[in-house]
Amino acid sequence: MEAVNKILLVDDVDMNLVILSQIVEEMNFVPLCASSATEALEVLRNDLPQLILLDISMPDMSGVELCKLLKKDVFTRDIPVIFISAIDSYDQMAAALEAGGVDYIRKPFTPENVKMRITIHIKMRNMQKEVEDVNKKLNQVIKKQMEVSRNRDRIFAIGFENMVMKKDVVSKHILGSESGIARIITQAMQFSDVFEEDITESFIQDMEAAATMHDAGLFMMPESIMTSKELTAEERKLIERHVFWVDEYLDIVKLHNNEFNDDYYDILSQVVKYHHERYDGSGYPYGLKGKEIPLAARIMAVVDVYEALVNDRVYRKALPVEEAIKFMVDGKNTLFDPDIVDILVKIHKRFEK
Structure with missing residues (x-):
């Protein structure tokens, strides 16, 4: 002291x-x-x-x-x-x-010179400590405000999800367990040499919340398309537009809400807009490939496809977990980021718990 x-x-x-x-x-x-x-x-x-x-x-x-x-x-x-x-x-x-x-x-x-220098630098140090104390208090206030804002944004995401879930039985398969899978995978990525510098606690929380809204744009699709077992070329093009609709809505929300958390908005926007991009550039809407695809979207791509494979859909029954994992492994470097798939393979049994 x-x-x-x-x-x-x-x-x-x-x-x-x-x-x-x-x-x-x-x-x-x-x-x-x-x-x-x-x-x-x-x-x-x-x-x-x-x-x-x-x-x-x-x-x-x-x-x-x-x-x-x-x-x-x-x-x-x-x-x-x-x-x-x-x-x-x-x-x-x-x-x-x-x-x-x-x-x-x-x-x-001379004594006068020494006294003058001591006085000057002690005053400067005291002023510096006062500034540090003020900054510390400001940082505490900002941290609390950011947490309030982050919680508000998550409530917004969950509320939007609940609205979508009320539409029909089919929409229950659009949103649901993805948030839990996203959280578990992202937590595991913290301990990977490849991703440890990119994953923070706030990123994990934002990723979990954003996953609940990744396909919320499908809520705006006609029910006839969502229940169809086979889509026409025109219907498929229409479905591919869903990635823009929620993103456009988020832009409006952010424009009219200065407290909308920027970090969470960025992750949410990336998840919504880019999670159908594929690692080899064969996805939509922009044909991005590899690391051009934001990390949050690369994670969501793995989560989205795996969750779809192991659950029933109107056009097919759920696959056994072993077959779903094989599909994901076969898609390394073509459909998915290979490092994220490797993590999925190691921890997928935790999803059942």
Whole structure:
């Protein structure tokens, strides 16, 4: 814990420590004295001063090297370090400041100069701490507001899903277990060397919520098309338009709602618009391929097809899980991102739980 009204003096010349001690005492500070870098580190284990006056030339370790160590330590990195040295060299001064020093006083020094520098840098440090405290409080407020906004967006997604689910029995197969599958797969991706840097907790939550709306545009389809066992070319083209309808609606919602969470909106828009793209470029609506397809959409493509295979549809019965997994594996690098399919293969038994 930082010790208020204490200044650490580090110098291997006893007389310098005596003089500097008198100066800081006149300023109502308590001097903590060390005659070497080793002693200084020992003092810092017990006391964290407001400021350090540091000599450069010392027997065991130079002041520059000591300063570098202090700036790497989370407990001492923010303590202002003023170098005080008889070395009158531009290169040495540059090295001292580059190591993290805030100022450089040349010996011989005057008490007035030392007092002025100490006063300036302690005031600057106090102002910096005030700004840090304000920023910390602001970040806490922003975090709470983002969580409120994120929850509101999820309620919007679930509400839209519920509206779709009321349409007819067929629509129950449009939306449903995909959100749970998306969550489990995305959680597993956190532990993959391929995806660990891309997957955060907020991404997992947003992906789970977005999955509930991935095919919500089908709600706008005529019931005759949704219950048809065989589609005409015109009907298939119409169905392919469903990826745009929800996305257009989301644009309107975002335009009229400044609190709509941007990160969630981006993931939701990607899932809705691109989840029918295929890894080899054979999908729709844009024919994107490989990593051109956003990650959220590549995940949703795997989730969507797997969920469809293992559940009944109006045009066929559900496949056994083993056959569905074989279909997914056969689709690696053509239909699906191979790394996501590999994760599906490893964890698909968790879906049954």
